[in-house]
Amino acid sequence: MNALIIFGAKYLIYILLVFAAIYFFLQPREKQKEIAIFGIIVLPVTYIAAKLSGLFYYDPRPFVIGHFTPLIPHIADNGFPSDHALLGSAVATVAFYFNKKWGVFLFLLTVLIGAARVLAEIHHAVDILGSMVIAIAVAIIFAKFVFEQKYFKQIVGKFITKPARK
Secondary structure: OHHHHHHHHHOHHHHHHHHHHHHHHHOOHHHHHHHHHHHHHHHHHHHHHHHHHHHHOOOEOHHHHHOOOOOOOOOOOEOOOOHHHHHHHHHHHHHHHHOHHHHHHHHHHHHHHHHHHHHOOOOOHHHHHHHHHHHHHHHHHHHHHHHOOHHHHHHHHHHHOOOOOO
16 A cells, blocks of 8 residues: 555656646647647746745644654655645646646546645645645636736737738
């Protein structure tokens, strides 16, 4: 059982990224451009928001509080938010915006990653949930107030649409 938890906590994120890449490359070129623009903005903003939130909320890791050795060696820094859950959630929110089924699938993988990190005793559940909330909030705010606005579509429209044939 420990091997499965370790695999989920350390390596399942890579499988999630492979599935996200498969989804991306299955899309038509114009859709790939939209996804790329959305992701290029949402992913770094999500990371910045998470790092800022970590400055305001400190959650010692479970092994620090309990004075034990976790399944996975880890430094005793702030556990909030979980970087693995944050990346998984951010990628899942980008996919979800464009395709609900793929997004839900990637969110399920993110939940498994988060559960494995909690079971490996390197995160508390609040670290995982916080990461998910941050990623979802950033994506919703960006989508509603920027990406879906007419001015933004005019600015990036020339990068998304095919040039007219002569």
